[in-house]
Amino acid sequence: MRLRKRKLVAACALALLGFGRQAAAQAQSEAAPVADEARTVRVAGHYDNAVGTSDAASQGVITTELIVNRPALRTGELLEFVPGLIVTQHSGDGKANQYFLRGFNLDHGTDFATYVDGMPVNMRTHAHGQGYSDLNFLIPELVQRIDYKKGPYFAGEGDFASAGSARIRLADKLPQGQASVSVGQHGYVRGVVADSFSAGSGTLLVGLEVHRNSGPWDVPERVRKYSGVLRYSQGTQDDGFSVTGMAYKNSWNATDQVPLRAVESGQIGRFGSLAPSDGGDTSRYSLSYAMRKRTDNRLFELDAYLIRSQLELNSDFTYFLANPQQGDQFQQSERRTVAGVNASESWTMELFGLPLRNKLGVQARFDRLSPVGLYNTVERVRQSTVREDRVRESSIGLYGENTVQWLPWLRSVAGVRYDAYRFKVDSSIDGNSGSANDHVVSPKLSLILGPWSKTEFFVNYGKGFHSNDARGTTQTRLPDGTPSTPVTPLVPTKGMELGARTEWLPGLQSSLALWRLDIASELLFVGDAGETEASRASRRHGIEWNNHYIAAPWLLFDLDLAASRSRYTENDPAGNYIPGSIDKVASFGVTVTDQGPWSGAFQLRYFGPRPLIEDNSVRSASTTLAYARVAYQINRKTRVSLDVFNLFDKRASDIDYYYASRLPGEAAEGVNDRHFHPVEPRSVRLTLSYAF
Template sequence: MRFGKKALVLAMAVAGAGAQAEEEDVKLEKVQVVGHYDNAVGTSDAASQGVITGDLIANRPALRTGELLEFVPGMIVTQHSGDGKANQYFLRGFNLDHGTDFATYVDGMPVNMRTHAHGQGYSDLNFLIPELVQRIDYKKGPYFADEGDFASAGAAHIKLADHLEQGIASLSLGSYGYQRAVVADSFQAGGGTLLYGLEVNRNNGPWDTPEKVRKYSATLRYSAGTADDGYSVTAMAYHNTWNSTDQVPLRAVESGLIGRYGAIDPTDGGDSARYSLSCAMRKRDGNVLFEMDAYVVHSSLDLFSNFTYLLSNEEDGDQFNQSERRTMAGFNLAQSWTSDLGGLPMRNKIGLQTRYDQLSPVGLYETVARVRTATVREDRVKESSAGLYAENVTQWQPWLRSLAGVRYDAYRFDVDSSIEGNSGKASDHIASPKLSLIFGPWDKTEYFINYGKGFHSNDARGTTQTRLSDGSASTPVTPLVPTRGGELGLRTEIVPGLQSSLALWRLDIASELVFVGDAGETEASRASHRHGIEWNNHYIATPWLLFDLDLATSHARYTQDDPAGNYIPGAVNRVASFGVTVTDMGRWSGSFNLRHFGPRPLTEDNSVRSASTTLAYARVGYQLSKRTRLSLDVFNLFNKQASDIDYYYESRLSGESSAVSDIHFHPVEPRTLRLTLSHSF
């Protein structure tokens, strides 16, 4: 089937809809952004959708692996514990905790862990080797039919490379005992390409109790064929152990009981492991493209935490162990095809996404110095889901296209609990329609109207729960909670070298039901509403000079009045980031990044608020030879004393006669230097 000018316009437009790599050649011819972005006019279906390439990731310093997601405009990534634990994420008026309402994928494998020992949607990216990341495709809002659970605020799809232009060997040494070694390469084998990557990391951090991170990561991938007719098989392995200095009470630091980097319970820490095998296949037959991803993941986690110190147990302390052993498997199928109906070029897509999680067991235990003393609850859980979706892109006029879709998700939960009355089975289903209209471009500017319904799942243990751990009665929670969002936006390239986008968005959640892993119970909170504005700018001043400026502000409130107040604790209200990247200045290169994280309410009545945090990172690189490079990264360049995160709750310290409500904070790390010697081969 032959297509004319309208079909070519449609192909370019559809290239931005998420899984449209079949149009990659067209899009790459259209977009020339010095290898850092792929966000030109005509490549996406929302102003808040975009792509970050591996070139930009390689040119910007990151203190932690999870900060890869800070390349998503408006996202803040922090940590309140050791560097083996999932990061804390903030976006669009959310304290996303460790990932709830933001979906993350690596080559089609979901990273968010449902019914997790520490929290619903737990997203730990520490298993990634950043040097192997080829690109990050991000979306925001529930407007896309191929995005399901946890994606109401947004989603990020991290794509690993199939091959490397050159082999990589690097060694990093830094402050506080930091050591990191990476080796990676790819080569032809049996008609395809074999890629490998290895990472070893050690770090004590600035903490009075050395963190003693011992991290190992490995990736092995075999790929063959082309983007339209090929396959890949990937094996990944990761193991990490660490000590944690969790958030500490402000009064303990101000009184001199501990220093700023001290700990109340020095035995906190964790052990995490993840092993996966995945495969991906793409097959084109004329104007039809078939895509398949399949995966199996085995993971384990033991977290030892003490956030309240002596509140519940005056003698032995309140430390607890959150533990799980998980096997997760699933597959994604999709078929898309182009057609012409009544002279209107179209692209259609149908897909099926399945997932099965088995936890044997997932538990919460009382501990003293990491030794279990009692079982609070222990569950064996089987959770399965299937999502079916369809979408249609129609080019109605050269200046108007639509993206309409719908998805249907069904879940089944099977819980075997140690608490009498909490075992049982449950099921739920939900339908989510989507619609987007894209106008233009006119004067190198296009306009977007997006609307969609989405959802997030709740912890399976809450769906069958009739008793709390203290024996009191409880009501099971709603398994699938609906969300609804809309967005008005524009993207323009009217200024030469500048890609700029503006989005006005709104998101409503029927109930922010969460599993409180620290207590082993599921709690229901009220319905909520959020809205805000995002303005993102990427400016290529010259081929060697790139500027970024991202600004976001948001407003978050509970929609059901309560005497306690209607503010949502931890909801971020403003985020700003500014970056400068310099490349190919002779032998020199460098970057500077400034990130501002605005104040948040810590209580529902807004009587206690956090301070804001502003941090700067910098990198200076020097090319010693054609293949050898030396770079210096400086984190917290101005040595600010600020918080990575703040909470407000009750705790009890030694010598205190009763509980004390206080701010508990995790400090940002002081100025930290890391020197890296890298060699290409």
């Protein structure tokens, strides 16, 4: 088994070292409009970012080898494998992560669209935040690949995809059954079992995960997580289907961000809490169907899904600022049903001797929330209702895309999409019920030049959008009775990019992208307060440099660097910096495989400082973290691995905010202060895996 793996890795390395002309030619052929769209992906280390495989320098594929070989502290860190993307947490591990990319503090997912097997992960009109993207239901061992794109240049990507998107694909079949048990400090225990086997004329895949963790926090987190996957698939990638059921349930206590002054005064420790009853519980159940049908020159694809989810989240960020007697804890709650379908037809043809590929698609989605609410609570017990709404939100997106190979060295991809939304809100606040409609047209254009000397160049332009919370589209007054202006339902964005990708150095895949993204003036609905907040138009631009190098069949390096500048474009005396906007990101990784029974990995991640208020007078510190893994193959079936997180035991922040809060005895107006959530201290996890 190990010999076969060595041969595979060696073959990949040889292809990249200049002996793979046939493979390179095949890749170019596959990129042409007349190519077979169900191409076989060349496995090139951790990424498949070879010349001829994409329509933008910032587009790529993350292979299962990276997911398997690199340690991850949390499930959501799967997305941190996307170059330039940072994944953090400011609360408990049952809550969606905080994401940063391309000058954005993406909050919990706004402007970065995530999908699992065609199902949207981003939840619109969410109780906690628009585009809320919770990946905790995933079992990482079942992820086959992640296709990522950045920028609004792709006709098939709609809502929330202005900064980028990631499409996570689960496996239909496992090479062998697997069972693993992980144990670590602070009560960490995780067990996974997964297998696939023949069932009738198809394959049945089963996966189960149980997870317990209390974390380093003074108030034990007490994560209680269960995840399950059951998938039946039949046929091939070109002509087949799958039916997948997924179930997930989680409950936890949360230590949210705390004010710096409380730690410096000794009132609480670094891992302490001022709101010990914060936390929540959530669940997600889904049923999905996917099929592909290919004829001579056509490909039909269909995804359909039904999702039922629930969340109750209890938070307290300001303590005694709003309610000096009982405290400021609030609960955000929702019950949601999502149904949707995606369908597309692709075909190839020739026109005036030019090879063309055409694609038409439709994406429809319906969200029903009964209800979505915001409540004042004391120790998770509801005291009063701030607002409670029943929402119906529906959308349809139509798109078309045309690819033309004008010359052997020039390809164009032109597309356009049309999105229409309808919002219907039944609110507990008089004057906030009603309906709203909006639509947006988003043209796209990409030019791909080359390759010359194993180097190609990209010019990309596109318009996109993100939807706003349905409750804001009909809101005429705030919960306190103050008049309010409804928000813009669909907020347009515009992006452009110049890029290059090269393999001129044997063994190296390298890409460089210069990008810009503009967002129109908008009003935002803030789920934490149940009201709107003004936001100005903004512009972000930056540079990304990504490198993936196979130095030897057993040695791989990854180096990703990104820098960006983010500003409001409408001047304001308060300042034009965008609070929380990411500035610099760096990631460096080394993977060693097949050194006898030994293997290992090292990952270093730098998260640069950020402005915390508009005049840039308060900034966060930078955060540098290192992860490491050492693994030993005991025998053909048994493997043991040791993961170390925060290897150098850095005292840093996962995230920082600056706002007013009030502790007992402080002035009624509170104190403006830095609030931070610390990174977890150095911790060790030991995993025993068995293949069967």
